[in-house]
Amino acid sequence: MTAKPHLDGAHARRLLGQMIRIRLFEEKCAELYTRGKIRGFLHLYIGEEANAVGVMEALTADDSVVSTYREHGHALARGIAMGPLMAEMYGKANGTSGGRGGSMHVFDRATRFYGGNAIVGGGLPLSVGLGLAERMRSGRGAAVCLFGEGAVAEGEFHESLNLAALWKLPVLFVCENNLYAMGSAIERTESETDIHRKAEAYRIASQRVDGMDVVAVEAATRAALEHLRAGEGPQFLECRTYRFRAHSMFDAQLYRDKSEVERWKERDPIKRFADWSVAARLLHKTDIADLEKAAAVEVDQAVAFAEAGDWESVADLGKFVLMDKVPA
Amino acid sequence: MTAAPLKITYREAVKQAIREALARDPRVFLMGEDIGRYGGCYAVTKGLLQEFGEERIRDTPLSESAFVGAGIGAAMAGLRPIVEVMTVNFSLLALDQIVNNAATIPHMSGGQFAVPLVIRMATGAGRQLAAQHSHSLEGWYAHIPGLKILAPATLEDARGMLWSALQDPNPVLIFEHVNLYNMEGELPSDAGAVPIEGAALRRQGRDLSIVTYGASLHKALAAAKQLAGQGIEAEVIDLRCLRPLDDATITASIARTRRALIVDEGWRSGGISAEIGMRIAEQSFYDLDAPPMRLCGAEVPIPYPKHLEDAAIPQIETIISAATSLVRPS
Numbered sequence A: 001m002t003a004k005p006h007l008d009g010a011h012a013r014r015l016l017g018q019m020i021r022i023r024l025f026e027e028k029c030a031e032l033y034t035r036g037k038i039r040g041f042l043h044l045y046i047g048e049e050a051n052a053v054g055v056m057e058a059l060t061a062d063d064s065v066v067s068t069y070r071e072h073g074h075a076l077a078r079g080i081a082m083g084p085l086m087a088e089m090y091g092k093a094n095g096t097s098g099g100r101g102g103s104m105h106v107f108d109r110a111t112r113f114y115g116g117n118a119i120v121g122g123g124l125p126l127s128v129g130l131g132l133a134e135r136m137r138s139g140r141g142a143a144v145c146l147f148g149e150g151a152v153a154e155g156e157f158h159e160s161l162n163l164a165a166l167w168k169l170p171v172l173f174v175c176e177n178n179l180y181a182m183g184s185a186i187e188r189t190e191s192e193t194d195i196h197r198k199a200e201a202y203r204i205a206s207q208r209v210d211g212m213d214v215v216a217v218e219a220a221t222r223a224a225l226e227h228l229r230a231g232e233g234p235q236f237l238e239c240r241t242y243r244f245r246a247h248s249m250f251d252a253q254l255y256r257d258k259s260e261v262e263r264w265k266e267r268d269p270i271k272r273f274a275d276w277s278v279a280a281r282l283l284h285k286t287d288i289a290d291l292e293k294a295a296a297v298e299v300d301q302a303v304a305f306a307e308a309g310d311w312e313s314v315a316d317l318g319k320f321v322l323m324d325k326v327p328a
Numbered sequence B: 001m002t003a004a005p006l007k008i009t010y011r012e013a014v015k016q017a018i019r020e021a022l023a024r025d026p027r028v029f030l031m032g033e034d035i036g037r038y039g040g041c042y043a044v045t046k047g048l049l050q051e052f053g054e055e056r057i058r059d060t061p062l063s064e065s066a067f068v069g070a071g072i073g074a075a076m077a078g079l080r081p082i083v084e085v086m087t088v089n090f091s092l093l094a095l096d097q098i099v100n101n102a103a104t105i106p107h108m109s110g111g112q113f114a115v116p117l118v119i120r121m122a123t124g125a126g127r128q129l130a131a132q133h134s135h136s137l138e139g140w141y142a143h144i145p146g147l148k149i150l151a152p153a154t155l156e157d158a159r160g161m162l163w164s165a166l167q168d169p170n171p172v173l174i175f176e177h178v179n180l181y182n183m184e185g186e187l188p189s190d191a192g193a194v195p196i197e198g199a200a201l202r203r204q205g206r207d208l209s210i211v212t213y214g215a216s217l218h219k220a221l222a223a224a225k226q227l228a229g230q231g232i233e234a235e236v237i238d239l240r241c242l243r244p245l246d247d248a249t250i251t252a253s254i255a256r257t258r259r260a261l262i263v264d265e266g267w268r269s270g271g272i273s274a275e276i277g278m279r280i281a282e283q284s285f286y287d288l289d290a291p292p293m294r295l296c297g298a299e300v301p302i303p304y305p306k307h308l309e310d311a312a313i314p315q316i317e318t319i320i321s322a323a324t325s326l327v328r329p330s
C-alpha cells in the first residue's frame, strides 16, 4: 500500500482543474460582491486552494465533511455543483441551502457536507459525533473536519481532540494554518505556535504539510486516511498555507505587510502546480488554457443559474425551524 | 385492561424510560458525565452500564461542548442519542452547540438535516447546592426557536415523555427538577409514551388559574388544597412543555376563572413568566377581572442556607398569599 498518489496526466488535470475552478469562482464572487449581488460576510479562499483540492481528492463518498465559513473551495472540491453554490451566495431558493445560509453556511446532504459553520471551532464537536455514528454503525467513512488555526485557541478544539482520541474515532482533523485569525498573527495568540504538537499532546498522529502543494496535501491525506481506516483512531493534518486576500470584504489588512503577501504569492499553489505539471510533461500549456476556459464558462453558467433563481417566498420564512420528519 | 399500578419514584420512572428506549431502538445510546460507572450524579442511570454495555452507555470527559456537539453530529448522521448534562448550570458550557448548531442547522440548511437529539438535565433549587447548581434556566432555552423544551412534573410524564421526544425530529431538552427525583407515587406497570405537546389541567377550580410547571406544580397543588379550605377554588395548569407553549389551555382556563397567577422558580425579569403574562395580556385581556400576577424566584443567585434558599423561590405559603390577594384584594 502506498500513500503517494500516482500522478498521471488525468490526475494532474483534475487537481489543477479543481484549483482553477475554485479560484475563478471566488474571483467572480469578489466582483459580484462589489456589485451588491452577494452580501453579508464573504471570506475568500484564494491562495489556499491546494488544501481543499488535495484533501477532497483523497475522500470517498462514504466520508463526511465539516467546514467553516471559508468553505467555497471545500464545497466545490467535494463535488457540490457550482450553480447551486453560486445561487447560495446570492441567497436564492435554488442555492444549496435554499439560500438560507449564504456564503458561510453551505450544506449538502448528497455529498455529506455538514455545513459551513460560522462559529470558530463550532464544527469540531459535530465531526466527533459524525465519527462516533460511523463507528457505532461499523461504517467505513471518515469524518473530515476543516478549520483554521484560530480555532485552536477555542475550548471546543481541545475537548473534541481529546474525545475523538479517547474513543479512537475515525475523525480527520485538518487545520488550515494561514497564520492569521482575522488580524491576529498566530504568535500573538498561541503560546505554542507549533499546532501539530498540540495534536500530539492528545496522542493523535499528526503531520505538518505544505499547504501550498496540492500533491503533498493529497499524499498526506491519503496516508492519514489509511491509518484512520485501519482503526487507528483520529488523525491530524496541519496545512501551512496563506490567504492572499483580506479576511473578509471588510478588512483593510492593517496587520500585515504587503511584501509578506507578495512573498507568499510567489508560492501560488495554482501557478506552482501548473508549472510543475508542464515541466514534468504531465500537462501541456494548452491543457492549462483549456482548463481556464472551461472554468470560466462554468462560472458564467453558475452566475446565470443564480440570476435565474427565485427568492424563497416570505411565506416560507418559518419553514424548517421545526422539522416534520427526519429527511430520509 | 390496565395493568396494576406500581409504586415508583420519579428517578426510577426516568430510568425505565431510558431503559425502554435502549431496548426498543438500536440507534439510541446514552452519553454524559459519570452516567456509567458512577451511575449518574442523580443516580438516574444506575445499572444501565451493566445492562447495555460501554458502547451504548458512554461515560464522557468533562467536555460539555464536545459531547453535546457530538450528540448533535451523531443525530444528524442518523443515530438517536440521549445526552445527559449533569445540571442546567453546566449546560452553559454547551450553549454554543445547543443554540448555534442544534437550533439553527435544520433551518439554515434549508431542511436538509434534522437534529433528532434529546438532552436531559437537572434543574432547579431545593437541595442547598448554592448558586452554581440550583438555577432554573429552562426559560432561557424556551426563548430559542428550533428547540422543544419539556418539563416533566409527574411520574407519568417522567416515564412517558422520553420516548416521544426520541420520535421527534427536532432537538428536545428535558428538564428534570432535582426535587422531584425522590418523589414517589403510583404508575401503571404498562405506562408508556405520552404526547410532548400541550399543557395539562391538574386541578379544576373556578376562582383563579395557577399556571406553573416542574417542581412548582406540586407546591401549587398543595396550595390549592389549602386555598379550598378558605373557599378559594384554584385551577392548576401544568405547562409540561415550555416551548411551544400551549396558549389554548391557558386562555380557556382564564375564560372560566378570570384570574391568572403564574408560578415559576426562574427569575422574574425577562423570564418565561413574563412571556406567559404577555400572552395572557394579548389573548385574555377582556376575560380578566384582575391584572395577571406572577410569583417568581427572587432576583438573586440562589444561596446555600436552607432558610435563604427557601426564601428565594416560590413556596406553598407564598403561593397561597399571592392567590388570596389576587382573588380577594384588600
Ligand SMILES: Cc1ncc(C[n+]2csc(CCOP(=O)(O)OP(=O)(O)O)c2C)c(N)n1
Pocket: A070, A118, A119, A120, A121, A147, A148, A149, A150, A151, A152, A178, A180, A181, A182, A247
Ligand atoms: C466563536 C467566534 N469568535 C469570533 C468569531 C469572529 N471571527 C470570524 S473568523 C475569525 C478568525 C478565525 O481565524 P481562523 O480560525 O484562523 O480561520 P481563517 O479565517 O483564517 O480561515 C474570527 C475571530 C467567530 N466567528 N466565532
